[in-house]
Amino acid sequence: MFRKKAGDAMMDMLIEWGVDHIYGMPGDSINSLIESIRKRKEQLNFVQVRHEEAGALAAASYAKLTGKLGVCMGIAGPGAIHLLNGLYDAKLDKVPVLAIAGQVETDLMGSDFFQEVDLANLFKDVAVYSQTVMSAEQLPTVVNQAVRAAYDKKGVSVLIIPDDIPKMEIERGARVTSSTLVQSDQIPQQQDIQQAEKLLNKAEKPIILAGKGAKGARDSLIRLAEKLNAPIVLTLPGKGIVPDDHPLSLGGLGLLGTKPATLAMEEADTLIMVGTSFPFTGFLPENAKTIHIDKDPSQIGKRYPVDVGLAGDSELTLSMLTGLIQTPNDGAFLQKYQSQMNDWWTRLKEQEADNSVPIKPQRVIGALQQVAADDAILSVDVGNVTVWMARHFKMRNQKFITSGWLATLGCGLPGAIAGRIAYPHKQVFAICGDGGFQMMMNDFVTAVKYDLPMVCIVFNNHKIAMIKFEQEVMGNAEFGTNLQNPDFARYADICGGIGYRVEHPDDILPALEKAVSGRKPCIIDVVVDANEAPLPAKITFAQMTGYARHMVKELFQEGTIHKPPL
Incomplete structure (x- = not known):
């Protein structure tokens, strides 16, 4: 009598749980699982990312947007290690994610084999549930337990699966559990x-x-x-x-x-x-x-x-x-x-109307407000762009995601990929600084490959600008924050998307209007003022004195007064 292979049973169970896509990169220790996914490609899409970190960040973003389980996978060793940053984002923002990590075959475990890493200890801190699967019969039970734990505890579950397990057939009489989650309302005493x-x-x-x-x-x-x-x-x-x-x-x-x-x-x-x-x-x-x-x-x-x-x-x-x-x-x-709030909005509106060159970042947010639909998905990266969006963009019914507690650079683009997969008929924006975008920009081709129209707005100031401001507030001279950037608009074109470079305030709105009406992933490369500091709403005396110390250091570094350029 035909018996189901463990990898096939696992994918069938994930489909029962409502999983319809998995982010990952194929590789030798998960190829058997990839084959099980391939055979179910009508029900379970495999989204091939260019870096496992992007896959984990996308899985976390999908969970933030939908409340449903995000799933990502990586091979033993480097692939599993790459997942960690995105998994910590899910852990700290308390959303359900399942990570599937390959491992060397069971008879090779503990032998210091090629790409063998102690994954149980690697994932120990990040996971609410972590299990190394040691038999085909064990797999169905732990899949249910892992998914249930991720949902119930709002965190990361990890299944470490040696390469030989998915190919094994499940013997008759294996333990069977239910793919169900029971919840109840909670009221105070x-x-x-x-x-x-x-x-x-x-x-x-x-x-x-x-x-x-x-x-x-x-x-x-x-x-x-x-x-x-x-x-x-x-x-x-x-x-x-x-x-x-x-x-x-x-x-x-x-x-x-x-x-x-x-x-x-x-x-x-x-x-x-x-x-x-x-x-x-x-x-x-x-x-x-x-x-x-x-x-x-x-x-x-x-x-x-x-x-x-x-x-x-x-x-x-x-x-x-x-x-x-x-x-x-x-x-x-x-x-x-x-x-006071009415006065505050009036002041912000004035900032958004500033016609200076280089472009003020606030001007970009004001233009975005005009084109973003009421139900748009906004994936906001970490840095100064977080400040501009938090203050200037008036949320109505849009969905807003960022890396809240981990505050990891690079979350903007993976979040937009997840947003487009979750809501294929809605506008999706990634709002990124140039530093954050470059961390994950290789996965722009993922959006192109899977035909995921979205608009990536890159605030290009050739700086890690928030760190520049932090150094200045501490009273330190700026150091190590300059960036050497490519032409992001040309990069979009090379990848098969659409790119627009914007250097004048009057060109922002037309570029956004063309981008949202297009049917391809798009990058709008906006050259913004690197010296526009994201000042706190209320400035403390310590911040003022720190900035004053910074100005003195800038003038008298190494005992030399720096003359301004002619």
């Missing part, structure tokens, strides 16, 4: 709700800080804010939960945030944190009563002292609290910062 009720009904200057754990709870969040007369501030991973132009929104918080949000936080007497473990506690109130809502009890009070912890689903918990508000404040606190 009644005594904690009662404590929160007392604080909320006494609040005169309440403010809400919402993170990505509040996604899917927009309506409940807004209803509570309306009942409390409380402004809403968003973390960077939470950008878009509430539209940026909503009257209750004060935008983001921190170095990437708005001045009204910073000042409102300083004045608030009651802070409601929803679905966030915000790390930059210096931006939070010093003496406010604090209520922290999170589905994961271990996050409550982890970084900032709280008065009441509510361990529960954000939507359910917010709805419960809204019904308990009896004595809202007079709204003066909210109105004060709504007025």
Whole structure:
């Protein structure tokens, strides 16, 4: 009687779990698995990336965008090692990813064979579940367990599969488990709700800080804010939960945030944190009563002292609290910062209209705002571009992803690839600095190969500009931040895409309009001002004095005054 090979059974189970594509690079220790994928290519697409890191970052981005399992794979040794950066991005941003890593054959393990690496220890820190498969019969059970763990614990599961296992037939009577995940709603304890009720009904200057754990709870969040007369501030991973132009929104918080949000936080007497473990506690109130809502009890009070912890689903918990508000404040606190927010948007609009050459980065975001559809996918790389997008782009119903906690350069393009695969009929943008884009630019040809129309906007200033600014704020002279860049527009053409180079502000919008109407992957190479610093919304005295020290060092390096060029 015919018995199924372990590799075939594994792919069938992934299809049962709803997996429809895998990112990876073929190689000798996973060729048997690749063959199993090939035989199911109508149901399970293999997306060949040019670097396994791009595959892992794309898998993490797919999970961030959809909530579904992202899957990537790599060969033993170098391929598996290359996966790590993207897997850490998934771990720290808490999204479900399955990594399939090849390994040398079982009889060669422990013999220091070619490309053998101790993968169990390699993945130990990054994974919520990691298992080396040692028999064909074991594989089906651990596949289910790995996927279930990734979903339940919102993290990375790793299956290390020696090269001989997928070719083995599964004996009859092998253990069979279910490809199902059971979840339940979580609500806080009644005594904690009662404590929160007392604080909320006494609040005169309440403010809400919402993170990505509040996604899917927009309506409940807004209803509570309306009942409390409380402004809403968003973390960077939470950008878009509430539209940026909503009257209750004060935008983001921190170095990437708005001045009204910073000042409102300083004045608030009651802070409601929803679905966030915000790390930059210096931006939070010093003496406010604090209520922290999170589905994961271990996050409550982890970084900032709280008065009441509510361990529960954000939507359910917010709805419960809204019904308990009896004595809202007079709204003066909210109105004060709504007025300041209107002034803030006016100032940003003026920056976006700047007609200087080199082009101001803010001008690019203003043009992007005009062409981006209401449901566009925005994959934002790390660096100064993160600041410009966080401050200037008014999110409505778009999806916004970045590398939030790991903040790894190079995430923009893989995120756009994942966005186009997840949402093939939507606009997709990668917004990248020149440093971040060059880390993964080889996978632009992946977008071309698989006919994934997208627009990659590269802010080209020949600098690792955020590091330049950090050095200056520390009072140091700029060092090691210059970049030697190619012509990114020509590179797009060479790869089979479309490229536009923009050097004048008036050419930005026409280039974007042509790019979004095209049917090919596109790179818009925008030459921007390297000296436009992403200044914090509120500048501290230490930052001012540090920058002053930097200017002195620039003038008197090595005891020599540098004369400006003629």
